[in-house]
Amino acid sequence: MSSHVSISVVVIVLVPVVLLLNSHVGLCSCYKRIFSFGDDSMDTGNFVHLIGKNASKYKEAPYGNTFFRHATGRMSDGRVLIDFYAQALKLPLIPPILPEKDSGHFPHGANFAVFGATAREQLFYSGSPWCLGTQMGWFHNMVDRIAPRDAAKKQFLSDSLVVMGGIGGNDYYSYFIAGKPSKDGNIIPDVIAYIEHFIEELICSTGAKAFLIPNNFPIGCFASYLSRFHSDNPEDYDEHGCLRWFNEFSQTHNEQLYSAIGRINITYPDVKLIYADYYNATMEFIKNPGRFGIGNPLVACCGGDGPYHTSMECNGTAKLWGDPHHFANWDGMHMTEKAYNIIVEG
């Protein structure tokens, strides 16, 4: 096994995202494929495939209207994070795995992310059975089918980029709505342990060599959190109007994730680990929305009335408050393509 891959852990804030993806990684064409795992911020059609003929607002307008002009199963008005990574690496958009699970050759990679996915097993969460472990199972089946021999497997993964997340947000959300918002954040180490375990599994069993590992968003600035966990105490809000302790919770997750990356870095020095700082990239447009052409960054573009436009869910009869390009939040829980683009490209 070659060990010429340089060791580096890169902390990405807004400007370095541009440098890393557009010049460093993009120009060197290091990565022929992307394999991605994660949740709502990354799903490009796996969830709507899984539910089959069942109805879902994610199958209908206004989802997808901005870029695709039709709903694609993305939880946004247009492209999501993985689409912008593919574009930055000059690859075609990465297909969701499930529609072609048994036949696809995935020359540019595949996306395993599913709406509602958690890092931990389903027993912690009733909303979605498609946790990271399930996504890993799909991944191993695909690799066994496309590159059955060990050497082929290692070769296949050696020039691929693995995007590991966003993941964890649904573990926390389900924990909070179950009425256990506890400031000590005692489920965080468990979530981090799962993420760390799956990264190590990909390194050891399939020879993955490069990872992009995103941290958690400032969830205290999300319309859905702001309306559900509204507080009458002004001290619960920061100067931007975000719920302080949810952001502190995200920061605790992020510190522990960074430590986990440090441990992996020491154990596997020939693996390249890129820490993608979504938290600070998001805070840029929360602090200075006008610089990005965004109005109020805390309110949903699609929904209903109320201080955060969340009195109704976003669906075919919901209210659209304006051009999604002027909003960061799409439907209360998910961001607009505009916001995802800022996060990836700056």
Ligand SMILES: *[C@@H]1O[C@H](CO)[C@@H](O)[C@H](O)[C@H]1NC(C)=O
């Ligand atoms: C479709 O909806 C029905 C009724 O809610 C449910 O029992 C079933 O599991 C769903 N099917 C899928 C594939 O999600």
Ligand SMILES: *[C@@H]1O[C@H](CO)[C@@H](O)[C@H](O)[C@H]1NC(C)=O
């Ligand atoms: C990763 O390891 C290298 C040395 O092997 C070190 O220079 C670097 O600081 C480490 N990064 C982190 C985040 O631990």
Ligand SMILES: *[C@@H]1O[C@H](CO)[C@@H](O)[C@H](O)[C@H]1NC(C)=O
């Ligand atoms: C990112 O945000 C955290 C929390 O606000 C802060 O402590 C840290 O210094 C920021 N990192 C960078 C590189 O700006």
Ligand SMILES: *[C@@H]1O[C@H](CO)[C@@H](O)[C@H](O)[C@H]1NC(C)=O
């Ligand atoms: C949209 O959601 C609202 C509830 O927020 C519901 O009353 C309405 O029937 C839904 N519209 C469609 C087209 O599903």
